[in-house]
Amino acid sequence: MDDWLNQCIREVKAGETEAFAQIVDAYKDKVYQVAYRMVGNAQEAQDVSQEAFIRAYTNIERYDVNRKFSTWLFRIATNLSIDRLRKKKPDFSLDAEVNGAEGLMVTPNLLQQMHFQMSKL
Secondary structure: OOOHHHHHHHHHHHHHHHHHHHHHHHHHHHHHHHHHHHOHHHHHHHHHHHHHHHHHHHHHOOOOOOHHHHHHHHHHHHHHHHHHHHHOOOOOOOOOOOOOOOOOOOOOHHHHHHHHHHOOO
16 A cells, blocks of 8 residues: 555645545545544534644645654644534633622632631641
8 A cells, every 4th residue: 555655645745636536535534433432422523623624635745754744644634623622612711790699799708717617628
């Protein structure tokens, strides 16, 4: 497979898009599996997979032929998955109101009492 893959990469670098279609066909399931394990959603995994192949194609000149192509491609998919998870991460504020805490106020006296009680422990 290495000879075939290296030939495909040389062809892609020469501008032959059909060679990249062969690479996509060979790696699409594995890239999808990497993405799905990370994002946990089929539609998002498909989106990540598609973006990973687009990035690989546009950055093929940066690929080091002395390293494994699959590792490079899976790293792209992994990084895209991490980026997607970061964007989905909920944003919490410490200043946000907490339901059920109406009327509660932390006063200096309350803090002093809490500190005193905790020092007894």
